[in-house]
């Protein structure tokens with residue numbers, strides 16, 4: 094069996110976090126995206142939060158015509174966000190849950206609990222020619238519900254895996270592996286992301302059913318010490334090494 098390639102989505106949100114901390118124009122997330130593509134990123138991911146704490150509407154509009162790979166817009170299931178997405182027309186929209194007070198995206202979208210609104214949002218986006226992904230926890234019932242909405246892609250939330258260690262982390266890795274296998278078996282493209290870094294990415298990359306990893310915060314952090322493009326190249330190298338263990 095030939096192992097499928099594993100794509101790297103570079104999330105530029107926290108380049109914008111650093112810019113916004115001082116209200117400067119630097120570091121520029123658009124420049125980060127362009128350099129990321131040159132360094133081998135397969136797509137650029139950005140999350141337009143309702144509170145605009147990092148990416149702003151102007152970033153999204155500026156990036157759209159410049160992107161050479163694929164734009165993956167993460168957003169909440171709200172009329173405002175769906176309208177923006179349908180106007181900007183990224184290649185992919187990943188629907189995520191959002192809480193105003195959270196530090197970061199704490200868990201996956203409860204597709205079962207919000208089935209009719211997620212299904213309607215999926216249709217609205219697909220009718221605009223956008224591929225839809227749902228950011229979910231690695232649970233069979235959420236994967237099945239995702240499939241039932243008509244979405245063709247899911248992204249498994251790896252934040253819990255990233256926060257755990259030892260045997261608890263090994264159990265969570267197994268849960269992600271089983272979810273990826275189940276997702277693939279029902280015809281979904283299965284991606285993963287959140288909290289991944291150089292120290293924890295290889296076992297995830299070794300899950301053969303995964304198509305794409307979206308990574309941001311840790312790459313921005315590594316870039317402080319070794320530079321943005323080197324951090325991206327190193328992450329891609331680790332993913333390639335990890336995939337050899339698939």
Ligand SMILES: CC(=O)[C@@H](O)[C@H](O)COP(=O)(O)O
Nearest residue numbers: 106140167189196197198287
């Ligand atoms: C949905 C998701 O996982 C990403 O958007 C990532 O977490 C970066 O954004 P936040 O840190 O604002 O959650």
Ligand SMILES: NCC(=O)COP(=O)(O)O
Nearest residue numbers: 286287288307308309310
């Ligand atoms: N969807 C996950 C993502 O885009 C990146 O998450 P993180 O690496 O910033 O935690």
